[in-house]
Amino acid sequence: xxxxxxxxxxxxxxxxxxxxxxxxxxxxxxxxxxxxxxxxxxxxxxxxxxxxxxxxxxxxxxxxxxxxxxxxxxxxxxxxxxxxxxxxxxxxxxxxxxxxxxxxxxxxxxxxxxxxxxxxxxxxxxxxxxxxxxxxxxxxxxxxxxxxx
Amino acid sequence: xxxxxxxxxxxxxxxxxxxxxxxxxxxxxxxxxxxxxxxxxxxxxxxxxxxxxxxxxxxxxxxxxxxxxxxxxxxxxxxxxxxxxxxxxxxxxxxxxxxxxxxxxxxxxxxxxxxxxxxxxxxxxxxxxxxxxxxxxxxxxxxxxxxxxxxxxxxxxxxxxxxxxxxxxxxxxxxxxxxxxxxxxxxxxxxxxxxxxxxxxxxxxxxxxxxxxxxxxxxxxxxxxxxxxxxxxxxxxxxxxxxxxxxxxxxxxxxxxxxxxxxxxxxxxxxxxxxxxxxxxxxxxxxxxxxxxxxxxxxxxxxxxxxxxxxxxxxxxxxxxxxxxxxxxxxxxxxxxxxxxxxxxxxxxx
Amino acid sequence: xxxxxxxxxxxxxxxxxxxxxxxxxxxxxxxxxxxxxxxxxxxxxxxxxxxxxxxxxxxxxxxxxxxxxxxxxxxxxxxxxxxxxxxxxxxxxxxxxxxxxxxxxxxxxxxxxxxxxxxxxxxxxxxxxxxxxxxxxxxxxxxxxxxxxxxxxxxxxxxxxxxxxxxxxxxxxxxxxxxxxxxxxxxxxxxxxxxxxxxxxxxxxxxxxxxxxxxxxxxxxxxxxxxxxxxxxxxxxxxxxxxxxxxxxxxxxxxxxxxxxxxxxxxxxxxxxxxxxxxxxxxxxxxxxxxxxxxxxxxxxxxxxxxxxxxxxxxxxxxxxxxxxxxxxxxxxxxxxxxxxxxxxxxxxxxxxxxxxxxxxxxx
Numbered sequence: 121x122x123x124x125x126x127x128x129x130x131x132x133x134x135x136x137x138x139x140x141x142x143x144x145x146x147x148x149x150x151x152x153x154x155x156x157x158x159x160x161x162x163x164x165x166x167x168x169x170x171x172x173x174x175x176x177x178x179x180x181x182x183x184x185x186x187x188x189x190x191x192x193x194x195x196x197x198x199x200x201x202x203x204x205x206x207x208x209x210x211x212x213x214x215x216x217x218x219x220x221x222x223x224x225x226x227x228x229x230x231x232x233x234x235x236x237x238x239x240x241x242x243x244x245x246x247x248x249x250x251x252x253x254x255x256x257x258x259x260x261x262x263x264x265x266x267x268x269x
Numbered sequence: 270x271x272x273x274x275x276x277x278x279x280x281x282x283x284x285x286x287x288x289x290x291x292x293x294x295x296x297x298x299x300x301x302x303x304x305x306x307x308x309x310x311x312x313x314x315x316x317x318x319x320x321x322x323x324x325x326x327x328x329x330x331x332x333x334x335x336x337x338x339x340x341x342x343x344x345x346x347x348x349x350x351x352x353x354x355x356x357x358x359x360x361x362x363x364x365x366x367x368x369x370x371x372x373x374x375x376x377x378x379x380x381x382x383x384x385x386x387x388x389x390x391x392x393x394x395x396x397x398x399x400x401x402x403x404x405x406x407x408x409x410x411x412x413x414x415x416x417x418x419x420x421x422x423x424x425x426x427x428x429x430x431x432x433x434x435x436x437x438x439x440x441x442x443x444x445x446x447x448x449x450x451x452x453x454x455x456x457x458x459x460x461x462x463x464x465x466x467x468x469x470x471x472x473x474x475x476x477x478x479x480x481x482x483x484x485x486x487x488x489x490x491x492x493x494x495x496x497x498x499x500x501x502x503x504x505x506x507x508x509x510x511x512x513x514x515x516x517x518x519x520x521x522x523x524x525x526x527x528x529x530x531x532x533x534x535x536x537x538x539x540x541x542x543x544x545x546x547x548x549x550x551x552x553x554x555x556x557x558x559x560x561x562x563x564x565x566x567x568x569x570x571x572x573x574x575x576x577x578x579x580x581x582x583x584x585x586x587x588x589x590x591x592x593x594x595x596x597x598x599x600x601x602x603x604x605x606x607x608x609x610x611x612x613x614x615x616x617x618x619x
Numbered sequence: 620x621x622x623x624x625x626x627x628x629x630x631x632x633x634x635x636x637x638x639x640x641x642x643x644x645x646x647x648x649x650x651x652x653x654x655x656x657x658x659x660x661x662x663x664x665x666x667x668x669x670x671x672x673x674x675x676x677x678x679x680x681x682x683x684x685x686x687x688x689x690x691x692x693x694x695x696x697x698x699x700x701x702x703x704x705x706x707x708x709x710x711x712x713x714x715x716x717x718x719x720x721x722x723x724x725x726x727x728x729x730x731x732x733x734x735x736x737x738x739x740x741x742x743x744x745x746x747x748x749x750x751x752x753x754x755x756x757x758x759x760x761x762x763x764x765x766x767x768x769x770x771x772x773x774x775x776x777x778x779x780x781x782x783x784x785x786x787x788x789x790x791x792x793x794x795x796x797x798x799x800x801x802x803x804x805x806x807x808x809x810x811x812x813x814x815x816x817x818x819x820x821x822x823x824x825x826x827x828x829x830x831x832x833x834x835x836x837x838x839x840x841x842x843x844x845x846x847x848x849x850x851x852x853x854x855x856x857x858x859x860x861x862x863x864x865x866x867x868x869x870x871x872x873x874x875x876x877x878x879x880x881x882x883x884x885x886x887x888x889x890x891x892x893x894x895x896x897x898x899x900x901x902x903x904x905x906x907x908x909x910x911x912x913x914x915x916x917x918x919x920x921x922x923x924x925x926x927x928x929x930x931x932x933x934x935x936x937x938x939x940x941x942x943x944x945x946x947x948x949x950x951x952x953x954x955x956x957x958x959x960x961x962x963x964x965x966x967x968x969x970x971x972x973x974x975x976x977x978x979x980x981x982x983x
Contacts, residue, residue, distance in 0.1 A: 125332055125333065125334055126332050126333070126750050126753070127332075127333050127334040129334070129337070137760075138760055138761040138764070138782070139782070140760075140761065140762070140763065140764035140779070140782065141760065141764050142763075142764035142765050161675075161676070162676075163672050163676035163677075163679055163680070191679045191768065191770075192764075192765060192768065193678070193679035193682075193765075193768070193770040194763075194764060194765075194770060194778070195675065195676065195678075195679070195770070198778065207764060330743055331742075331743050331746035331747070332746065332747070332750055333746070427625065427627050428627075431627075431649065431964065434648075434649075497740060497741075498740065498812050500740070501965075504740065504965065505634055506634050506635040506737060506738050506739075506740060506968055507635070507964055507965050507968050508964065509633070509634065578742065578743050579741065579743060579806075580740070580741060580810065580812055581736065581739040581740040581741035581744075581807075581810060581812050581813045581816065582739060582740025582741075582812070582816075582965075583812050583815065583816070584815070584816055584963060584965045584966065585649060585963060585965065586963065587815055587816075
C-alpha cells in the first residue's frame with residue numbers, strides 16, 4: 121500500500137528515452153552515397169532505394185522503408201559507413217491505413233542545376249548521363265510499383 | 270448531528286401520506302415499498318462505488334494508480350463501464366439452454382436484495398425489522414447457489430460446468446460453518462432479531478466474547494462470496510470465468526454486481542453480529558449511528574479487498590478439506606464452549 | 620453409478636498457458652485422466668528463415684525465440700558461429716556478454732516467478748516482478764535501443780560498448796536485488812496457501828528428470844547438480860564464483876524456489892563481472908561478409924530455461940546451410956503429459972507454470 125507508484129501517465133508525462141533508442145529512421149540524404157549497404161544488411165529486405173548516376177557519384181533519388189516488415193534490429197544503421205542513417209526517438213508510427221505505413225525518407229528528382237554546371241564543363245557525356253539516370257529511375261519506379269501491387 | 274436524518278425523512282413521508290387521508294394499511298404498504306426500494310437503489314449505486322474502490326485498492330497494493338481518466342480522479346470510471354456494458358450485445362450461445370441462461374442474470378440480484386431488507390442501517394433504521402432477521406438472511410442468501418448453478422448449466426460450456434460444480438460444492442459446504450459460527454452469538458443473545466443483537470452488544474462487542482466464531486464466520490464469508498483465496502468458482506487462471514464464461518454485456522455485469530452486494534452483506538453481518546452494528550466505539554456518539562455502521566462495513570470491505578489482492582487461490586480439494594475438517598469441527602467446538610460458558614456464568618449469577 | 624470422462628480443451632486461448640499452447644485434457648470430474656499437449660500455434664519457422672539469411676542477419680530472429688531471455692538466445696547462436704569460424708572473442712566482450720546474459724536470466728526468472736504467482740491466483744506478485752523487470756528492460760533499452768528484441772550480440776563480440784551511466788544504474792539494481800528477492804519470498808514463497816498448492820505437486824524424481832532430458836532449473840530442482848556454466852564452462856564463467864542452487868523434492872515449489880535462488884546467484888555473478896571488467900575492444904576481427912568454412916558446429920549454453928543448443932551446418936557460403944536450435948522449453952515440456960495425470964485441473968496450471976515455458980521458444 122505504501123510502495124511507490126510506478127505508473128507513468130503516458131500522454132501527460134513521458135519517459136526520457138535513451139540515446140540509442142530504436143525509433144523511426146532518419147536519413148541524412150546529403151551524406152548518403154546510395155551504396156546499398158543498409159539494404160543488403162537488412163534481414164527482411166525492408167529498404168528499397170532508387171538511385172541515379174550523377175557524374176561519377178551515385179545519387180539517391182528515393183529511399184523507402186517498408187516499416188511494416190521492419191524488426192528494428194539496427195543492422196542497417198550499423199552497416200552505414202557514412203553515418204547517414206539514424207534512429208530517432210519517435211516511436212509513435214501508427215497509421216490508420218496500411219498504405220501510409222511505408223516510410224518514405226527521400227523522394228526527390230535528380231538535381232538538374234548541378235548537372236547543368238557539370239554539363240558546362242563536359243557537354244555531351246553529361247547530358248547522356250542525365251538521360252541515362254532518368255531512364256534508370258523510371259525503370260526502378262515501375263519495378264517498385266509492381267512490387268507494391 | 271444528523272442522527273435522525275433518515276428517520277425524519279421517513280416520518281415526514283408518513284405524515285404527508287396521513288395528510289392525504291390514506292388508510293393505515295396502505296400507508297404502511299407504501300412506506301415499506303419506499304424503504305425497500307430506497308435500500309435497493311442505495312445498494313446498487315453503492316456497488317458502483319465499491320467497484321471503483323476495489324480497483325483503486327488493488328492498484329495501490331500493486332504500485333499502480335488505477336482508473337484516473339474518467340471524471341475527477343477516475344471517479345466516473347465505473348459509470349462509463351456500466352454504460353459500455355449496457356450498450357454491449359448480449360450474446361446467447363447457440364447450444365445454450367436459453368430460458369435458464371437468460372433467467373439466471375435476471376434473478377441473480379434478487380436474493381441479496383431480499384437479504385438487505387432486514388439490515389439495520391442505523392438506530393431504528395431497518396427497512397423491515399423482522400424478529401427472525403438472521404435466520405431469514407441466511408436462508409435467503411443461500412438461494413444464490415441455485416442461480417449460479419442455473420447460469421453455469423444453462424451456458425452449456427465445460428468451463429462453466431466445472432465452475433458450477435465448484436459453486437455448489439463450495440457454497441453448500443461453507444454454509445454450514447457460516448451458520449454454526451453465528452449460533453454462538455445467537456445463544457448468548459437469545460434472539461434472531463438483528464436490531465436486538467446489536468443492542469445486546471452495548472456493553473461488550475461479541476468479537477471479544479466470540480473471537481473464534483468471528484474468524485470462522487469471516488473465512489466462511491469470504492468463501493460464500495467467492496473471493497480470493499476461495500475464488501475457485503471464477504478462478505480466471507484455471508477455468509476462465511467459471512459460470513460467467515459465456516455471459517456478456519449486462520448479463521455478466523449482473524453477476525458482478527451481485528458479487529459486490531454479497532461482499533457487502535457479509536461485511537454487514539460481521540458488523541452486526543460481532544462489531545456492535547451501529548454502536549459507536551469508545552462512546553463517540555457525536556457521529557450519527559449510521560455513520561458508524563457504514564464505517565465498520567467499509568472497513569470490512571477493505572479487508573476483503575486487501576485479502577483478495579494478497580493471497581493466491583486454494584485448490585478445490587483443499588477447500589473442501591478445510592471446510593469440513595477444520596471449520597465445521599471448530600465451529601461445533603465453539604458452540605460447545607459457549608454453552609459451557611453460559612452455564613458457568615449463570616451459575617455464578619451473571 | 621456409471622460415470623463418464625469428458626474432454627476439455629485447455630487453450631490455445633487460455634489465460635494461463637503462457638501464450639498459445641493447447642492441452643487436451645481428459646477429465647474425470649476435475650481429475651486428469653490423460654493430458655495431450657499440442658504445441659505449434661506459434662511456429663514461425665525460424666530455422667528455415669535462417670537458411671535464407673546471412674549469418675549476421677539470423678541474430679534478430681534468435682531474439683524472437685525465447686523473447687524473455689533474448690540475450691541468451693543471441694549468445695547461443697553467436698557461440699556456434701564463432702566456433703565454426705574459430706574466432707576468439709575479446710576479453711571485454713566476454714565479460715559484457717556475461718553481464719547482459721545474467722541480466723537476461725534474471726529478467727526471465729522474474730517473469731517465471733511472477734506469472735507463476737498469477738497462475739496460482741495471486742495477481743499482485745505478477746505486478747511486483749514486472750515492476751522490477753522493467754528496470755532490467757530499461758537497462759537493455761539504454762544499452763541496445765530495444766527493450767526486448769535486443770539483437771545485441773554480434774559474431775565475434777557485441778554490438779556496442781556499455782553506454783555512459785549504464786554501470787551506476789546496474790549497480791543500483793544489483794544492490795536492490797536481494798531485497799527484491801526477499802520481498803517475493805515474503806509475498807509469494809512464504810504464503811501458506813501457495814505452499815499448500817505447490818508442495819509435492821508434480822514431483823519429478825531425479826532419474827525421471829534425466830530420462831526426460833530436462834535441463835535448467837527444472838532439472839536442478841530435482842536435485843541433479845548440472846549447470847553448464849559450472850560443468851562445461853563457456854565464456855568466462857570458469858573465472859566467476861557462484862553456487863548452483865539445488866532443490867530436494869523436484870516438486871513445483873522447488874522449481875519455483877530454485878529460480879528465486881538463481882536470481883540471487885546471477886546478481887553475484889554480475890557483480891564479479893563488473894569488478895573484473897577489463898578495458899579493450901568489444902569486437903574481434905571478423906570479415907565483413909562472414910563465410911565460415913564448410914563444416915558443422917554444435918554449441919550449448921545454459922539459458923534461463925535450460926540447455927540451449929545451436930547446431931549449424933555451413934556449406935562455405937555466406938548463408939547457413941542448416942540451423943537447428945535445441946530449445947529447452949520444448950524439451951522440458953515433454954514430461955507434462957505424464958506429470959499431469961492424476962492431478963486436478965488447477966494443478967495442471969500449477970505444473971505447466973512451474974515448468975516455465977515460453978511459447979516463442981517451444982514452437983520456434
